[in-house]
Amino acid sequence: MIEDNREKWLVSYPDDGNSVCFEMEDMSFWYQHRNECLVETMKANRFPHEFLDIGGGNGITALAMQNAGYAVTLVEPYGTGVENARKRGIRSTIQSTLEDYIAQADGAAPAAGFFDVMEHIADDKSFLKNINRLLAPDGQIMLTVPAFQSLWSENDVQLGHFRRYTLGRLSGLLTETGFRVTYATYFFSLLWAPMWLARVLPEKFGIKKNNTPEKKRNEHMAGRPATARLLRSLLGWEVNAIRSKVRIPFGTSCLIVAQKTRDL
Secondary structure (H helix, E strand, O other), X not given: OHHHHHXXXXXXXXXXXXXXHHOOHHHOHHHHHHHHHHXXXXXXXXXXXXXXXXXXXXXXXXXXXXXXXXXXXXXXXXXXXXXXXXXHOOOEEEEOOHHHHHHHOOOOEEEEEEEOOHHHEOOHHHHHHHHHHHEEEEEEEEEEEEEOHHHOOHHHHHHOOOOOEOHHHHHHHHHHOOEEEEEXXXXXXXXXXXXXXXXXXXXXXXXXXXXXXXXXXXXXXXXXXXXXXXXXXXXXXXXXXXXXXXXXXXXXXXXXEEEEOOOO
């Protein structure tokens, strides 16, 4: 099993991450809003029909893209994630690490995405080089990662994050690894202050909270549909901004689209 060789991955992710997320993703305002933003990004930036969702977990994002008409293949190392994705109805799934998948792929993928994946990877530059090798000439990528090291908290540690990013740092990494950024924005703008107040500020006074499944469900408003709808409504302007390729100046997440410019 792939799980037996995790020490070789250079990836940090909680063992029960997929199981915990699967229980609440469909009810989470956060996943719903992210998916809506990602689908609009694909449309606005004319992504090709075939798309690889790298490290796609339980398939919550692949499902949104599949429902939007894209031929998505989910590539996920955890067997639990692949099984959950199949339960969701994802038609094409591959259980594999990125490194193993590249070894059997032909370097002709027209497009790929990795959503809140790269922060879990120790060597993010090597990861992007591998993504470059996976893509055909002029291939497109789309990615999301947590934004701003100033929002770093014990929550990041418990989730297995190595870092948070800025658009500038991401753009530099992408340029170094053979990509040209074509669109970049922050999003989840309305969550910046609440996140700082709820996670960062208490730690300045020595208060740390465990990221329990219950805490995660509460933060995602899973089981509180009225509140989830309200939050999605308040964030709805971001979907329109992304649809028009407008850059949102701040937020708790980064979203970038880039095109491969050279082989490595």
